Amino acid sequence: MNLLILLFFPLVGSLACLLNKNYAKQTALISALITLGLAIVLLSDFNADASRQFVVDFAWIPQLGINFKAGIDGISMIMVLLTTGLVPLIILSGFNRTFKNPSALFALILFMQSGLLIVFTALDAFLFYVGWEAALIPIYFICAIWGGADRIRVNMKFFIYTFSGSLFMLLGIIFLHLQTPANNYDIDAFYALNLDANTQGWLFWCFFIAFAIKMPIFPFHTWQPDTYTEAPTMGTMLLAGIMLKMGIYGVIRWLIPVVPLGFIEWKQVAIILSIIGIVYASIIAFTQKDIKKLIAYSSIAHVGLISAGIFAWNVEGVQGAMIQMLNHGINVIGLFFIIDIIINRLNTREISAMGGIAKVAPQFAIAFLIILLGTVALPLTNGFIGEFLLLNAVYQYQIWAAAIAGLTIIFGAVYMLRMYKNVMQGQLNELTASFKDIKGTEILVLSIICALVIVIGVYPKPILHISEAAVNGLINQVNNKLAF
Amino acid sequence: MIDLVWLIPLFPFIGFLINGLGRNFLPKVVIGSIASLAVLASFGVSLGIFFEFNATEPVIINLFDWIKVGGIDIPFSFQIDQLSILMLLIITGIGSLIHIYSVGYMSHDAGFGKFFAYLNLFVFFMLLLVLGSNYVIMFIGWEGVGLCSYLLIGFWYTNANYADAAKKAFIMNRIGDLGFLLGVFLIISTFGSVSFAEIFPKAAGMISGDATLTLITILLFIGAIGKSAQLPLFTWLPDAMAGPTPVSALIHAATMVTAGIYMIARSNILFTLSPVTMSIIAVIGLATAIIAAIIALTQTDIKKVLAYSTVSQLGYMFLGLGVGAYTGAFFHVLTHAFFKALLFLGAGSVIHAMSDEQDMRKMGGLKSKLPITFFTMLMGTLAISGLPPFAGFFSKDEILAHVYEHNKLLWIIGLLGALLTAFYMFRMMFLTFWGSFRGTEEQKHHLHESPISMTLPLIILAVLSVVGGFIGVPEVLGGGHWLSHYLAPVFESSTSKMGELALDHTTEYMLMGISVGGVVLAILYAYIKYIKNNHVPVLDSEPRSALAKISYSKFYFDEFYNAIIQKPLDALSGFFYKVIDKSGIDALVNGLGKGSIEASKTLRLLQTGNVGFYIFAMVIGVIALLLYSFFKF
Amino acid sequence: MDNITSTIQVVPLNHYILLSAIIFSIGVIGVLIRRNAIIIFMCVELMLNAVNLLLVAFSAYSGDASGQVFVFFVMALAAAEVAVGLAIIVMVYRNTSSIDINVLNRLKW
Incomplete structure (x- = not known):
C-alpha cells in the first residue's frame, strides 16, 4: 500500500468534517478509524526484520534540493500505531461533550494527525520540519479557541516556546543541508556526514533544545503545566499523548544518529537534566491542588525517565523508550479522560473539593485504578515493561543515576495514590454525592484503555518485536560511527 | 502433575x-x-x-517469553x-x-x-x-501482593484513615521494591541472567565477601525490609490492621510478609557468600524483634498486639537467616503461619462477637462465652510463646541455637525478646478471656460463639499449631528433623560452605531449659499482674510512666518519619513549585517576553507622527548612507 | 536628433550638474521646512525633475538613449504620484480643513 494514502487520508477526513457540519464527530471518528485500518494494513505488510519499507521518494522542490521522502521502519511503525490508535480514542472521548463549532475542532484534530504522521515517517529533514510545524498550528487553534479562561496568554507562551525551539532546529537543519555533498535534506546524507566534534557539539544543542522543549525536559518545561491545564481535554490528550512523542522520536531519529560526537559530548548533561526532571516534577506533583496540573507534572516525570533511557543509548533503553512511548500515550490519555469526566461532573479542578467518588461510581473507580496502576508501573501492567527496561538502561549507564531515577517508582506511587485517596476515597461530600457513574462511550473508551494497559503488560512481545530490528540497526550505526 | x-x-x-x-x-x-x-x-x-x-x-x-530485549531475557x-x-x-x-x-x-x-x-x-x-523461576517473575508477585494488600487494607476506603493506612503500606513497600529492582539490575549485569537456575551455580563459584555480591544482597534485603516490615520500614504493618481481620491473618501474618524470608532463603547462596550482609540482617532482625516486642507490651488494641507480635516474629526469622539458619528461619515461617493465622482469626472471632470492638480494655471474661475461640487461641498463644511441645518451640529453639553458636550477645537479646513475647501474648489472653466483662451491656447481650465456618478453620489451625512442630524435631530430642532433610537440596550449596550446627547435646539441653524456664516465669508474671491483681491498662487520657508512654506511642516512629521525610518533601514541593518553577524558570521565560515588550515600548516613541521629522530623518539617513559609501569605497 | 544633442552639448556638463543640484537642494529644503502639504508635494516634483534633467544631460553627453527612456518612466511615475498624492491631500483637507502637515501627527504609537 502506498504510504501517501496513510499520510494524507486524515486531511481528506478533515475536509469531510468541515463539509459535513452536522455529523462532524461521527465523520471524524470514521476517518480516524479508517486511518487506523490503513495503519493496520501497513502493519500486516510490515516486515519487522527488514529496515525501511514503503518508501516514497519524489522531488518536491527540486531547486532547493527538497524531496518528499518518507518511509517506515520499526521505530516509525510504533509511532504510526501510537498516532493512529490514539486519535480515535481521543475523538471518542469527546463524543458526549458539547463544543462550539465542533466541525472545526474535529477537522483540526484530523489535520494535526496528518502532520504527526508526516513527522513520524519523514526521511527528509525539510519534510520533517514541515510536519513538525504543521502539527503545531492545529493544536494552537484547538487550545486557543476551545481552551479555559486563561487560554490566550498560556497559548501564546506555549506557541512562542515551542516555536523558538523549532527555529534552533531549523538553523541546524539548514546548516547540515549546506554541508551535504548534494545539498539536499536527505536523512541518509545527514547520517553520512562526518563533521568535527565542535560543530556537532553546537548542532546537538540546536536539535536538543527543540526536542527538549517539546518533551519537555527540565528546565524547558514551564509551558507544559499551564498549557495542559488550560487546553481543552482533547487538546491535552493530543499534546501529552502524541505530540510530546515528536520530541522523543526526534531524539532517536534526528539527534543522536545525526550528531553522534555531539551526543557523546553532551550525553551526561542530557541524562542529568532528564533525571533532575524526574525528581523535580515528582516532588512538585506531591502538593498540587489542581488535579490536571498534578497529571501534567507527573507527565514531565515520566517523560524524563524515557529521555534518560534514550540518552543512555543502549538497546534496553531505546526499546524501553519505544514501548514506554506507547504506554505513556495510552495511560496519559486515560488519566486525562478520567479527569475530564471528574471535572465535567463536578465543575472544579480542586482536589480538596472531591472525595468518596468510588462509593457512588464503582466502575469509574476500577477504570481509574487500573490506569493509575499502569502509570505507577505495577508489574503486569504496561508501565512496568517500559520502566523496567528504561531503569535498567539508566542503570547500565550509572548505578546512582538509576537509583535516583528509580525514585520515580516511589514518588509516582506517592502522588498518584495521594490523589486517588483524596479524590476517590474517604467520605462523600455534597458535591461528589451526585456523581454519576460512567456510561456509554465513556465505558467504551475506558475499557479499551484498561484492556490495553493489561494486555501490553502481560504480553509485550509483539510490540517489542516491531521495533527491535530497527532499534538494533540504529544503535549499531551510531556505534560504528563512533568507533572511527 | x-x-x-x-x-x-x-x-x-x-x-x-x-x-x-x-x-x-x-x-x-x-x-x-x-x-x-x-x-x-x-x-x-x-x-x-x-x-x-x-x-x-x-x-x-x-510458559512463554515475557520480555526479551537486548541482553535481557x-x-x-x-x-x-x-x-x-x-x-x-x-x-x-x-x-x-x-x-x-x-x-x-x-x-x-x-x-x-x-x-x-x-x-x-x-x-x-x-x-x-x-x-517464579526468576527474580522478575518473583517481582511480579512481589508487587502484586503489595497491590492486593493496598486494596484490602483500604477495603473500607470511605474511612480516610484506612485509606491512608493502605497508601502508607503501598508506598513503604515501594521503597523496598526500588531496592529489589536495583538488586535485580545488578544481578543482570553481574550474571547476565535473572533465572535462579543460572545465577546460583555461577554465584557458588564466587569468593566469599565479593563486593558485588554484598551490594546485590544488601539491595535485595532492602526489598525484604519493605515487604517483611523490618526496621526501619515496619510502621506500615501495624497500620495495615485497618483491613478486615482475615486479611490480616492471610496477608499480614501468614503469607505476604514472609515473602522477604522466602526470597532470602531462595537466594541463600548469594547471602551465604556475603558475611557483611548477613551481619546486617541479623542485627536488623534482632532490633526489629526487640523493638516490636517492647511496643506490643503496652498496646490495647487486640489486633495491634498481634501486628507487633508479627513484626517481632519476622524479626526472629531474619535473625535466623542472618546467622545462616535457613532451615530454622523457614521452619519458623511455617509454624508462624499456623499459629499467627490462628491468633488473628481468633481475634477476628472475638471482634466479631464484640460487635467490632477491638479495644482489650473493653473485653474480659470471654472464656465462657467463646469457648472454641478461647481454647484454640490458647493453643496458638502457647505455640508462639515457645512452650514444648507446641510448634513455636521447635522453630524458635532452632533459630536461637544457631544464634547462640554464632554470637552469645545476640542470643541473650534474642532470648529476652522471647520472654517479652510470652508476656505480651499472655497479657492479651488474660485481658481478653479472663476477668470480668468490661464492655457495654449491648455488647454483652450480643456475645456469641462464631458460626462453624469460622470455628472450623480455627480448630484445624489449632491442631496444626500443636503438632506442626513435629516435622522439625531436632536430633537431640530424638527426632529426625524431616524438614531439614526435605529442604536440604535447596540449601545444599550454602550448608557446604557454612557447615552444620555443632553444639553438643548438653548445651542444647541447657539452651532449651533456659528459654522454657524464662517463658514460664514471664507467663507467671503476666498471670500475677493481670489476673491476681486485676490490672487493666489505663485509658489514653490518663498519664503513663515515661517508658510505657514511649512503648505505647510506638517509639514515635510515625511522628519521626513525618517530621524528617514527609514534611520536608512537602515543603520542598512547595518550594520547587512556587520559587523555582514559577518565580525562577517561568519568570525568566516570561521576562524574555516582558523584555521585548518594554524594548518595543521605548522604541516606538521614535514614531512621533510628525511628518517633518520623518522626512528629516530620511534625509539624514540618505546623507549618512552617501557619506558611508563615499568614504568606505 | 543630432542637432538636439549638439544643442545640449553647447552648455558644458558641469552647468547641468550644478543646475540640477541647485534645483534638487531647493526641493529638499522645501520639503524640510515647509508645512503646506501641496508645497511639499511640489518640492518633491522639483527633486524628481532635477534628477530628470541630470539624466537627460548625461544621456546626451554619453550618447546613450536609455537615460532618456528612464526619464519617461520617472515622468509616468510622477504623474501617477500626483494623481494619488493630490487625492490624498484633498481627502486630508476634507477631513481636517487644513493641509498643514503638523496637524497630521496622529499616525504614531
Missing part, C-alpha cells in the same frame, strides 16, 4: 475474574464457594505435586522445588482455611464479592511470587 503447575495460580485467577465480574449479582453463597473452591483446588494440585516431587534438582516449567516460567512446594502448601492451605473463615466473617459486609475477588487475586500473586 508437575506439568499442571500452571493450574495452581490459574484457579485463584479464575476465581478473581468470576467474583470480580459477578460481584454485584452473584449470590453470596456462590461467591464464597467459588473463591474457597478455587484456592482449595490449588491446594489439591499442590498436594499432588508435593507427593510426586522427589527430584533434587528444581524443575522449570516454561525474561521468560515467564515457574520453578518447582522443595522450597516453593512448601510455600505453595502454606499459601493454598492456610489460604483456603481463611477463605472459608471469611465466608462467615464477611457475611454482613456490602462488599462481599469485592472482598473475595481481591482475596483470590492476592492468592494468585502470592503463588506467582513463590513459583
